Amino acid sequence: MDDQEKIVLRKEIRVSFEELKKLSQDSTVDLIIVDELLGCIYNELITEAELIEIIRNKSPNIEMAFSGHHITDNLINAVDLVSHVQATKHYFYQKVPVWKGIEF
Incomplete structure (x- = not known):
């Protein structure tokens, strides 16, 4: 990824993160999966503190589920449930390209 692509990615993630903030306050929403x-925290695209603030301030009727490979102790303490999922078989390891609508 070149520098220009990184700039675009950062902007797109910021827009999406702002949408997550709005959704976390929406009384018509009951489940948010991201x-x-x-990985966005791990790659310094958002901060752990920003996500924890959303978790703590979300509407009480909303359940949130986040995935990724890098969870911190602070995030573990901020959420109600943490599960570890291990891939037994994944097409990524057979060099299958990413699927539009699945990975992006």
Whole structure:
């Protein structure tokens, strides 16, 4: 990824993160699932503190599920449930390219 692509990615993630903030306050929403959000923290695209603030201030009727490979102790302490999922078989390891609508 070149520098220009990184700039675009950062902007897109920031827009999406702002949408997550709005959704976390929406009384018509009861479940929010965000895939690979923890990687955004690991790659310094959002901060752990920002996510913890959303978790603590979300509407009480909303359940949130985040995935990723890098969870911190602070995040573990801020949530109600942490599960570890291990891939037994994954097409990534057979060099299958990413699927539009699944990975992006």
